[in-house]
Ligand SMILES: O=C(O)CCC(=O)C(=O)O
């Protein structure tokens with residue numbers, strides 16, 4: 538089977554009705570999952586890339602950006618027209634507005650070692666409307682690093698200033714403490730036990746989310762594709778040097 542063919546086949550077969558169904562499920566449940574999105578051989582190429590990255594970096598937490606992903610297979614996925622089309626269709630069908638060009642803010646997050654705690658349980662909103670999460674490596678034993686989400690707690694803000702206010706309230710020691718206490722079974726918070734090779738989609742801008750920690754000796758690697766900054770044209774954002 539050729540490279541990424543499993544994923545491309547599924548993507549190419551999606552009708553507008555299917556995409557509407559995905560948007561509906563994200564609205565209703567907070568997250569959509571496409572099981573076995575990656576074929577085993579594609580997933581193992583990405584897993585090999587993760588393990589050599591971690592060996593090279595001395596078993597500590599590291600985030601790689603798109604220009605550091607050559608040879609991982611994740612660069613090919615991020616550049617694939619079939620994959621990009623899913624995001625523009627989901628945006629226009631799901632959010633009812635014209636979709637901007639698909640340029641991803643793409644990250645590969647590898648959590649391991651002593652620094653796991655400081656990179657876990659940090660509840661946040663993403664700056665981008667749609668987030669795709671592709672788990673590459675999830676520990677099979679001990680703490681699995683579940684994904685936590687309180688779905689769709691806000692709309693797309695019309696003004697960048699309101700967005701900053703939401704983020705400031707969330708990025709506060711007291712709020713984080715309250716959310717962490719809810720992580721162990723609070724209402725409205727969903728626990729997702731991630732499965733490598735599945736593709737998960739959610740409204741990252743609209744949903745409070747984070748990951749649980751894993752054990753120091755374990756590895757949790759997730760690829761993230763962030764798409765469409767609702768405040769890309771904001772004057773204030775540019776003035777603040779964040780544009
Ligand atoms: O790794 C994860 O499960 C989530 C990461 C995340 O939310 C982010 O990088 O924005």
Ligand SMILES: [Fe+2]
Nearest residue numbers: 662663741746
């Ligand atoms: Fe996020």
